[in-house]
Amino acid sequence: MPNIPTEQWAQVIEKVGGPVEYKKIPVAKPGPGEVLVNIKYSGVCHTDLHAVNGDWPIPTKLPLVGGHEGAGIVVARGDDVTDDVCKIGEAVGVKWLNDSCLSCTFCQQADEPLCLTPKLSGYTVDGSFQQYAIASAKHVAHIPDGVPLDEVSPVLCAGITVYKGLKESGVRPGQSVAIVGAGGGLGSLAQQYAKAMGLKVIAIDSGEEKKSMSEKMGCDAFIDFAKSSDITKDVRAATNDGLGPHAVILVAVNEKPFQQAAEYVRPRGTVIVIGLPANAYIRAPVFESVLKMVRIQASYVGNRQDSAEALDFFARGLIHAPFKTVDLKDLPDVYEKMHKGQIAGRYVLKMPDPE
Ligand code: 8ID
Ligand code: ZN
Numbered sequence: 472m473p474n475i476p477t478e479q480w481a482q483v484i485e486k487v488g489g490p491v492e493y494k495k496i497p498v499a500k501p502g503p504g505e506v507l508v509n510i511k512y513s514g515v516c517h518t519d520l521h522a523v524n525g526d527w528p529i530p531t532k533l534p535l536v537g538g539h540e541g542a543g544i545v546v547a548r549g550d551d552v553t554d555d556v557c558k559i560g561e562a563v564g565v566k567w568l569n570d571s572c573l574s575c576t577f578c579q580q581a582d583e584p585l586c587l588t589p590k591l592s593g594y595t596v597d598g599s600f601q602q603y604a605i606a607s608a609k610h611v612a613h614i615p616d617g618v619p620l621d622e623v624s625p626v627l628c629a630g631i632t633v634y635k636g637l638k639e640s641g642v643r644p645g646q647s648v649a650i651v652g653a654g655g656g657l658g659s660l661a662q663q664y665a666k667a668m669g670l671k672v673i674a675i676d677s678g679e680e681k682k683s684m685s686e687k688m689g690c691d692a693f694i695d696f697a698k699s700s701d702i703t704k705d706v707r708a709a710t711n712d713g714l715g716p717h718a719v720i721l722v723a724v725n726e727k728p729f730q731q732a733a734e735y736v737r738p739r740g741t742v743i744v745i746g747l748p749a750n751a752y753i754r755a756p757v758f759e760s761v762l763k764m765v766r767i768q769a770s771y772v773g774n775r776q777d778s779a780e781a782l783d784f785f786a787r788g789l790i791h792a793p794f795k796t797v798d799l800k801d802l803p804d805v806y807e808k809m810h811k812g813q814i815a816g817r818y819v820l821k822m823p824d825p826e
Pocket of ligand 2: 629
């Protein structure tokens with residue numbers, strides 16, 4: 472058995488609004504159905520910042536250890552957890568959906584994210600901004616052998632979520648998709664999944680760094696929302712026939728594009744709503760939406776099968792989104808940059824080495 476310490480480093484908030492405090496806290500013991508994961512790396516999602524700021528109508532637990540893109544190794548498990556569910560020494564991911572009941576009507580239909588009594592990592596239970604995190608053995612993502620744990624960590628929320636959103640949109644190879652917020656964590660992975668699915672990518676975001684990152688990843692067009700005087704015109708013009716993209720994936724953290732997308736999506740096209748800006752509303756003109764038969768659909772993370780599929784794309788070498796690695800103690804700097812919209816791609820936190 473690995474040597475498990477009784478104390479560990481973690482980033483903790485005591486109250487809504489923060490600050491996040493880097494300190495030592497006890498290591499929890501896994502209960503029935505649970506595993507203890509020695510986290511090696513964790514991506515930082517904008518959801519973690521929403522949690523600190525109390526942006527959303529559901530309160531978080533407090534004190535709270537954030538994080539839900541944790542990649543690590545199983546070091547202990549509840550007495551009832553067997554090898555066919557989760558092995559000691561296995562590489563796993565601690566996702567946003569830490570646990571679901573698996574028996575409510577939604578879980579029964581594989582809509583696990585809609586579970587009536589979910590546990591959410593880094594929100595209603597402690598997450599991956601600590602060296603040892605607890606997760607449900609049945610819900611951890613199984614990371615294929617040989618996959619680097621730093622680069623894969625953002626897939627555990629950002630990758631799974633955008634992969635699911637693209638599937639929900641119903642787009643087919645050869646069609647076009649506009650990704651709004653393309654330079655951020657979800658957006659950069661959405662560009663990669665869209666490319667891997669054979670789609671044409673119109674990346675929408677702002678600034679030279681996000682533009683050159685998107686171009687390096689092979690986007691077909693980049694539109695700078697801060698420079699465009701007419702987004703609808705520019706997005707339509709970026710498609711071959713000028714009719715607009717078949718799907719729009721909204722992953723921005725600003726309400727405005729949630730009120731524009733229905734105007735530039737193609738007739739019969741689909742707007743997929745994923746980003747969660749505080750107090751925001753979706754808006755669409757009734758007349759144009761009806762005459763274009765526009766579909767507007769929200770999408771929320773993914774189930775266990777979506778997670779396995781998203782990881783399989785990664786394991787096959789199809790997904791490479793830029794990321795920067797910093798130490799766990801540097802989380803406040805990452806939040807600062809994220810708040811200012813200055814992150815191209817994702818930041819990944821490296822856990823401290825054992826003492
Ligand atoms: O399951 C879900 N629905 C789910 C899962 C995970 C995350 C939803 N989310 C939510 C997060 O809570 C957050 O609200 O998706 C949103 C995006 O998360 P992220 O990718 O982690 O955020 P980021 O890295 O800060 O990227 C946001 C990007 O949006 C751009 C910014 O420049 C940034 O690159 N952006 C903004 I703000 N306004 C824009 C605009 N008007 C815009 N891009 C295009 N047009
Ligand atoms: Zn997330």
